[in-house]
Amino acid sequence: MAHSVATLLFILSSVGPAFGVVYLQIGTNYTLQPKITGKPQNILWKFKGTKVVEYENNNYYWYKDYESRGQLDILSGNLELKNLRKDDTGLYQSEIQVDGRLHNSDHNIEVMGPVFGVVSCRTGTNYTLQPKITGKPQNILWKFKGTKVVEYENNNYYWYKDYESRGQLDIQSGNLELKNLRKDDTGLYQSEIQVDGRLHNSDHNIEVMGPVFGVVYLQTGTNYTLQPKITGKPQNILWKFKGSKMVEYGNSNLDWYKDYESRGKLDIQSGDLTLKNLRKDDTGLYQSEIQVDGRLHFSDHNIEVMDGISQPKVSCQDEVTLTCSVDPGVQAEFEWTGPDGFEATGERLNISQVIISKIDSVFFCTAKNKVSESRTSFILKDCYKDAGHYCK
Structure with missing residues (x-):
């Protein structure tokens, strides 16, 4: 039983710290530090299970080429590696005896070039x-x-x-x-x-x-031509939308995918692709791969399709707030103009008492987005059923 306890104590003392991976650059130096307490009697360092250096009975034993580029500190057990190479990447292990007890540690380094x-x-x-x-x-x-x-x-x-x-x-x-x-x-x-x-x-x-063209904003229902702007006559043409094929031309054959044939047109002389009757779900990245004289040319095109703006509507709220609106789901920004150079932005307009006193004032709301804009006028007195109690 005593023998089992002694064996267990030895096993426990043999398990040392495992340090995380350290990333190092080629040509630099690095010191492996087992962090022991006390003066070592025996030291052994291994790399991938093979001996690097051994210190025993006041004698050093170096292996391979480590003596020319390594330094062992016999007071701490630290091992410095100089002029690191990529093949120094891997697991280094120390076995160090202090006061009759064996201490172990594991060190992982990865050596990389710039x-x-x-x-x-x-x-x-x-x-x-x-x-x-x-x-x-x-x-x-x-x-x-x-x-x-x-x-x-x-x-x-x-x-x-x-x-x-x-x-x-x-x-x-x-x-x-x-x-x-x-x-x-x-x-x-x-x-x-x-x-x-x-x-x-x-x-x-x-x-x-390939050439990356900026985002182009387009209105639903319109047509648009994607132009890769190549020089020379194409032998092969491929257009993709969000990574999926739209149309392919090669060996005088034209192959369309999905419903693009019914609303697309490919110019085989220039590689231009025209999209007709644009829809919101046509928004995204279009890519061309066009071969001219044996060389492949690429281009990327981003379009965003959105609804145009119909004439906005102005309504009154609590007699001091005007609200400008467009059809639901349509992106829009709002600008207001009025008498005496008045200007404001936003969907709602709060009217001051000074302006309310001018009951015949006319305000204009302009709704716009990246593809269209529309304007409507509104007379302030339309907010009131009985405007007679205002002095003009």
């Missing part, structure tokens, strides 16, 4: 990815979504897929220029560049978009 923010580019333009290294590269590797783009090694270039025809690698800086950007170039680009025996990594995100 991470550049998302850069937005237009289709058809060029963009240069810049890893911003110092020194002349010996080896260069660029990847896109984990797949090789270009490799430079022993003075030889190796291009993959179609990147050689539209890419340019600067072997002095490691910069990679991408030409004639397409929408499918959107994503993560990563560099691995060796300079003076050290590996440098960087991550770059780009998003490639």
Whole structure:
């Protein structure tokens, strides 16, 4: 029974703190701190289960290349790692004996290259990815979504897929220029560049978009033409609305989807798409993908369809408030004008006693939204059944 208790106590003393993941940049230094109390007699650090350094009987034992870029503090058990690399990412574990008791700790670090923010580019333009290294590269590797783009090694270039025809690698800086950007170039680009025996990594995100036209406000029942503004004669045309196909043209065939054929018209010479008899549910994002001379062109168009405004109506409330209204469900803003340069905004207008005394005053209410406006007039005396008790 005593043996079982002793075993249990040893197990409990062997379980140390587990620290959260620490994110670090390539080339920096970091110190792993087990945070023990007392002077260690024996120290062991491991990385992914493999020994890094061992201290025992006043002797150090370093493994792999850690001695050249590591430093062990035998008074605290701290392990400093210098010039961090991506392959230093993972779990570090310490086993440290103090006063006959074994202390354990787990440390997770993730080492990353410089991470550049998302850069937005237009289709058809060029963009240069810049890893911003110092020194002349010996080896260069660029990847896109984990797949090789270009490799430079022993003075030889190796291009993959179609990147050689539209890419340019600067072997002095490691910069990679991408030409004639397409929408499918959107994503993560990563560099691995060796300079003076050290590996440098960087991550770059780009998003490639077609020309983005501002929101166009349109009235229900009207027609509107979406114009991608391309140059040249299209071979293939695709229009989508909220990601779903509307119309497709290719090999001299025209394919319409849903009810768009009955109220749409496609100009195969320009790629323009006309929408007829617009409805509120036509509001949203329209996208074109048009191939001209083997190159794909994209464009994004946002429209918002709303009802126009019929003539507003003015009514009286409690003889001192005028209310201007339009048909239910119609978006509108209201402006008032009146005698002596009077101006006000809002659906309701509170009339002062001074103005009430001018019983023949005429007020105008203008209701408007982004597609139309309408105005009506109102004579103040219409608020009163008997206006005779007012002095003019």
